[in-house]
Amino acid sequence: MQGTEFDELAFFAAVQTSGVRALLIGRRALVVLGLPVLTADYDFWIHIDDIERFNSAAAPFGLAPTRSVAEARGRGRYVLENDEHVDVLVARAVPTIDGQSVSFADVWGRRQPVALAEGVSVQLPAIADLILTKRFAPRPKDLEDIRLLEILQQEGDTP
Amino acid sequence: MSPGGDARARAIAASERRLTPEEVEAYLATPVSASEREEVLALVRWFRRRFSTGGERLAYVRRAYRRWTVGAQ
Numbered sequence: 001m002q003g004t005e006f007d008e009l010a011f012f013a014a015v016q017t018s019g020v021r022a023l024l025i026g027r028r029a030l031v032v033l034g035l036p037v038l039t040a041d042y043d044f045w046i047h048i049d050d051i052e053r054f055n056s057a058a059a060p061f062g063l064a065p066t067r068s069v070a071e072a073r074g075r076g077r078y079v080l081e082n083d084e085h086v087d088v089l090v091a092r093a094v095p096t097i098d099g100q101s102v103s104f105a106d107v108w109g110r111r112q113p114v115a116l117a118e119g120v121s122v123q124l125p126a127i128a129d130l131i132l133t134k135r136f137a138p139r140p141k142d143l144e145d146i147r148l149l150e151i152l153q154q155e156g157d158t159p
Numbered sequence: 160m161s162p163g164g165d166a167r168a169r170a171i172a173a174s175e176r177r178l179t180p181e182e183v184e185a186y187l188a189t190p191v192s193a194s195e196r197e198e199v200l201a202l203v204r205w206f207r208r209r210f211s212t213g214g215e216r217l218a219y220v221r222r223a224y225r226r227w228t229v230g231a232q
Contacts, residue, residue: 008214008217008218008221009214009217009218012214028217028220031213031216031217031220032213032216032217034203034206034207034216035199035202035203035206036202036206036216036219036220036223037220038220038223038224038227039220039224040224040228097178097180097183098180098183098184114213115212115213116212116213116214116217117212117213117214117215120214122213135183137177138177138178138183139174139175139176139177139178140173140174140176140178141174141175143178143183143186143187146187147187147191147195148199150191151191151195151196151199151200152203154196155200
């Protein structure tokens with residue numbers, strides 16, 4: 001399947017229908033919140049026990065996993081790809097650059113569902129948690145994103 | 160105008176570089192100015208007004224990214 005033919009909304013609907021505990025993170029989460037930033041990839045953080053179901057939800061879109069489920073669990077991440085690229089974090093917890101451990105269970109517990117369209121929603125981390133995910137392995141663009149998110153957070157902003 | 164292929168590659172490489180804890184703290188220690196804050200909030204207001212749902216915002220960015228990459232070729 002070509003990326004230009006990728007039905008983004010149908011993909012999010014499939015993830016929702018699958019019941020996978022999946023959080024949209026990365027720049028596409030910022031976009032949903034109302035920050036117009038460019039990005040090529042999709043980034044999800046999912047529960048480590050939901051890899052098979054997530055892969056099944058993605059399969060009709062031609063997205064194939066780069067690693068076996070066992071390898072993904074061992075490494076804590078994998079990729080689903082065709083000419084789309086979906087980074088999937090599956091670790092139970094990830095340290096920030098300053099050593100703070102961020103657990104999926106905690107972030108999932110504070111998640112916020114956001115409507116994408118009629119009948120389709122996505123789960124986002126709370127803004128404070130999204131900022132923490134930007135500190136896992138920060139690059140310059142992540143720092144720019146942290147500043148943008150902090151401005152939204154200080155406004156008490158919700159999507 | 161979209162950047163040329165080399166410029167685009169350099170921009171991506173620079174933005175993907177892993178930072179040290181010291182670089183992170185130095186960058187984030189710089190306070191957000193009132194003008195920067197207002198500029199960001201104005202942009203957010205425009206984006207939300209122009210694209211009222213999350214799905215529309217995602218679709219817009221997808222189109223914008225495609226234009227950017229096609230223009231760079």
